[in-house]
Amino acid sequence: MDSSIFAELRAGVATASAEDTRALAARLAAAVPAGTVLALHGDLGAGKTTFTQGFARGLGIQESITSPTFNIFTLHRGPGPDGAIRTLVHLDAYRLDGGAQLEDLMIDDFLTPPWWLVVEWPSKVADWLPPGALHLELGHLPDRRHHLRLRA
Numbered sequence: 420m421d422s423s424i425f426a427e428l429r430a431g432v433a434t435a436s437a438e439d440t441r442a443l444a445a446r447l448a449a450a451v452p453a454g455t456v457l458a459l460h461g462d463l464g465a466g467k468t469t470f471t472q473g474f475a476r477g478l479g480i481q482e483s484i485t486s487p488t489f490n491i492f493t494l495h496r497g498p499g500p501d502g503a504i505r506t507l508v509h510l511d512a513y514r515l516d517g518g519a520q521l522e523d524l525m526i527d528d529f530l531t532p533p534w535w536l537v538v539e540w541p542s543k544v545a546d547w548l549p550p551g552a553l554h555l556e557l558g559h560l561p562d563r564r565h566h567l568r569l570r571a
């Protein structure tokens with residue numbers, strides 16, 4: 420198990436390409452247990468959806484991931500190493516205003532174990548995120564690289 424990914428992301432990593440960001444995300448996905456909520460903070464174009472693409476790949480989910488903005492959330496499924504079907508829920512909270520709306524959308528009903536949940540614009544639903552959520556901050560660097568850092 421690749422636990423060094425946590426130390427690397429906590430220290431902060433600069434990536435020179437979208438594929439580098441996806442590769443880090445895939446490593447993180449392989450190292451976090453089912454039931455993980457991953458909050459992706461960062462401005463427009465910081466790489467939140469790109470990170471989610473790699474995260475899905477690391478879970479063994481082959482479906483293509485695009486921005487779910489018009490759907491609020493999208494479901495992706497694929498078999499893990501043990502053959503059990505994994506569910507990735509990709510939530511874009513940009514247009515939401517608090518967690519009550521997620522209860523109206525019955526998102527919990529879609530969290531079929533084993534599941535992972537990735538949230539873009541998590542500050543919009545901060546009241547709804549569990550205390551154990553992982554928080555990753557993404558941003559641009561002046562030299563065009565992107566920066567990723569896992570909150571302690």
Ligand SMILES: Nc1ncnc2c1ncn2[C@@H]1O[C@H](COP(=O)(O)OP(=O)(O)OP(=O)(O)O)[C@@H](O)[C@H]1O
Pocket residue numbers: 434435436437438439440461462463464465466467468469470486539564565
């Ligand atoms: N090092 C890098 N890491 C991530 N993305 C990169 C990198 N270099 C270039 N890119 C490009 O930057 C863009 C990041 O867009 P992405 O949709 O992932 O951002 P986002 O944070 O989800 O934005 P939004 O807030 O609009 O949803 C993509 O076009 C990606 O190819």
Ligand SMILES: [Mg+2]
Pocket residue numbers: 467468469486539
């Ligand atoms: Mg996005």
